[in-house]
Amino acid sequence: MSGQEFVKLEGVGVTYGEGVNKTQALCPTDLSIAQGDFVALVGPSGCGKSTILKLVSELLKPSEGNIFFGGRELGAKPVRVGMAFQSASLLQWMTVRDNVMLPLKIVPPFKADFRTKRDGEFKDRVDALLEQVGLIDFADKSPWQLSGGMMQRANLCRALVHDPDLLLLDEPFGALDQFTREELWQTMQDLWLNRKSTVLLVTHDLREAAYLANRVCVMSARPGRIIDNRQVSFARPRAIDVTFEQPFIQMVQDLRQLIVHAPAGPKADAA
Amino acid sequence: MTPRAQKIASASLIVGVFVFWELFCLAAGISELILPRPSRIIEAFLQYAPAIAPHAWQTLYTTLVGFFFGVLIGLSLGVLIGSSKLAYDTAYPLLVGISSIPKVAVVPIFVLWFGAGTVPAILTAMIICIFPIVVNVSTGIATVEPELEDVMRSLKASKLEILWNVGLPRSLPYFFAALKVAITLSFVGSVIAETVASNKGVGNMMLIASSQFNVPLVFSGLMVLAVMGISLYAIFAFLERRMTGWATRKNIA
Numbered sequence: 355m356s357g358q359e360f361v362k363l364e365g366v367g368v369t370y371g372e373g374v375n376k377t378q379a380l381c382p383t384d385l386s387i388a389q390g391d392f393v394a395l396v397g398p399s400g401c402g403k404s405t406i407l408k409l410v411s412e413l414l415k416p417s418e419g420n421i422f423f424g425g426r427e428l429g430a431k432p433v434r435v436g437m438a439f440q441s442a443s444l445l446q447w448m449t450v451r452d453n454v455m456l457p458l459k460i461v462p463p464f465k466a467d468f469r470t471k472r473d474g475e476f477k478d479r480v481d482a483l484l485e486q487v488g489l490i491d492f493a494d495k496s497p498w499q500l501s502g503g504m505m506q507r508a509n510l511c512r513a514l515v516h517d518p519d520l521l522l523l524d525e526p527f528g529a530l531d532q533f534t535r536e537e538l539w540q541t542m543q544d545l546w547l548n549r550k551s552t553v554l555l556v557t558h559d560l561r562e563a564a565y566l567a568n569r570v571c572v573m574s575a576r577p578g579r580i581i582d583n584r585q586v587s588f589a590r591p592r593a594i595d596v597t598f599e600q601p602f603i604q605m606v607q608d609l610r611q612l613i614v615h616a617p618a619g620p621k622a623d624a625a
Numbered sequence: 626m627t628p629r630a631q632k633i634a635s636a637s638l639i640v641g642v643f644v645f646w647e648l649f650c651l652a653a654g655i656s657e658l659i660l661p662r663p664s665r666i667i668e669a670f671l672q673y674a675p676a677i678a679p680h681a682w683q684t685l686y687t688t689l690v691g692f693f694f695g696v697l698i699g700l701s702l703g704v705l706i707g708s709s710k711l712a713y714d715t716a717y718p719l720l721v722g723i724s725s726i727p728k729v730a731v732v733p734i735f736v737l738w739f740g741a742g743t744v745p746a747i748l749t750a751m752i753i754c755i756f757p758i759v760v761n762v763s764t765g766i767a768t769v770e771p772e773l774e775d776v777m778r779s780l781k782a783s784k785l786e787i788l789w790n791v792g793l794p795r796s797l798p799y800f801f802a803a804l805k806v807a808i809t810l811s812f813v814g815s816v817i818a819e820t821v822a823s824n825k826g827v828g829n830m831m832l833i834a835s836s837q838f839n840v841p842l843v844f845s846g847l848m849v850l851a852v853m854g855i856s857l858y859a860i861f862a863f864l865e866r867r868m869t870g871w872a873t874r875k876n877i878a
Contacts, residue, residue: 411779435779443773447794447871456790460782496871512776522779 366419394563397573436518503534669841691750703762724756753814754807761803765796798872801865
């Protein structure tokens with residue numbers, strides 16, 4: 355899966371505050387993600403996983419280092435990003451379909467045609483996506499009529515509807531029960547196999563990371579840095595049963611060991 | 626209790642209170658100068674209706690005009706303050722301070738500036754309803770979930786797009802809840818201003834009637850105010866249900 359390099363972080367670090375209150379949230383980090391790759395970031399809570407996500411989505415500016423998209427510096431060329439968080443945060447006053455359609459109202463070039471195409475082409479586009487995740491019968495319902503798993507499906511659709519160059523997922527399945535979570539892993543895998551979008555997934559669930567990703571990056575405790583980077587080579591599409599087989603269990607155990615015994619960032623013992 | 630039984634119970638209670646009032650006055654032989662019976666109040670109302678009508682219109686007019694401008698100003702200020710964290714944190718103490726001043730105390734100032742009559746009533750109605758709206762609308766906008774804002778920002782949505790698509794619709798339930806309170810307050814403001822300094826309006830009429838010891842007419846004025854107040858409240862409660870049913874998860878199929 356080594357396509358063209360798409361996202362590249364070079365010595366990117368984040369520090370908050372000044373002087374005595376200065377805290378390092380993220381040690382200078384290198385990370386590169388190939389076009390069409392599925393990368394998972396795992397690590398203990400507060401290690402800066404979400405910080406990396408916010409950096410890549412331009413919600414946060416790095417204190418040092420550079421971020422490149424397709425060889426160009428971040429901000430030089432608009433990158434279309436889709437994001438989904440742990441809370442589905444759907445708009446309660448809209449139907450599920452309108453919620454999923456929201457990015458088309460905001461992101462160019464869809465934005466320009468929104469008025470004319472919202473009942474035609476865009477509706478078909480949204481419905482096709484809802485069909486894929488099994489929500490088509492709920493398109494006209496309100497978000498509060500859905501179960502937690504269904505809301506997350508809609509959330510995923512909203513993050514994908516505008517064909518993002520990069521899909522950023524921040525523990526989107528974290529609040530779901532085990533069965534629903536596994537169902538959604540499969541849905542996510544199908545979506546990715548269909549679209550081959552570039553995905554960066556942040557999670558604390560090691561099974562989730564190993565099941566979904568092509569590559570797992572392990573981060574140390576705060577201030578975070580990437581301490582390990584390994585390929586996951588199980589054949590696709592992966593069935594949930596894979597996760598109960600020895601090689602998979604071994605992999606999850608290795609990841610766990612890495613995180614538990616990881617030394618914190620270089621400046622941690624000085625503080 | 627079923628909703629239907631509930632309604633019947635509420636209606637019976639209201640009727641019951643009036644019946645008790647009527648019977649109590651009759652049985653205790655209470656003078657009409659102290660507390661007239663409901664039947665006498667209605668009688669007085671019918672008798673004086675042509676005289677009451679212009680006063681009632683005047684009160685309704687000052688209330689609605691004041692309310693309209695109050696909503697306009699309150700909504701604009703609320704959106705302005707709610708859209709910026711800095712403005713919200715900076716302005717909030719001042720807002721709380723101003724909103725805790727009893728607004729009726731400013732009536733004499735308005736009279737000083739604009740003379741007695743319609744203008745002070747409109748201004749009082751306006752100023753009294755601005756603050757609940759500002760506070761509610763700005764809170765509604767300022768408390769948009771951070772995740773949702775991140776999703777919008779990652780789509781490169783402008784501040785205006787976030788406000789239009791998320792902030793404003795989200796603050797609608799707060800806005801309508803504030804409207805219900807505000808219309809009642811406006812009404813109070815108008816009547817007080819009329820009572821203090823006007824030659825027109827139900828408040829003024831009641832003042833004059835009481836100085837002439839025409840107590841049934843005073844109570845008729847009160848009845849007119851009650852009916853108008855309840856009707857205005859009901860209109861906005863209805864609007865609230867229609868516009869923001871999603872917030873209470875009712876009325877949506």
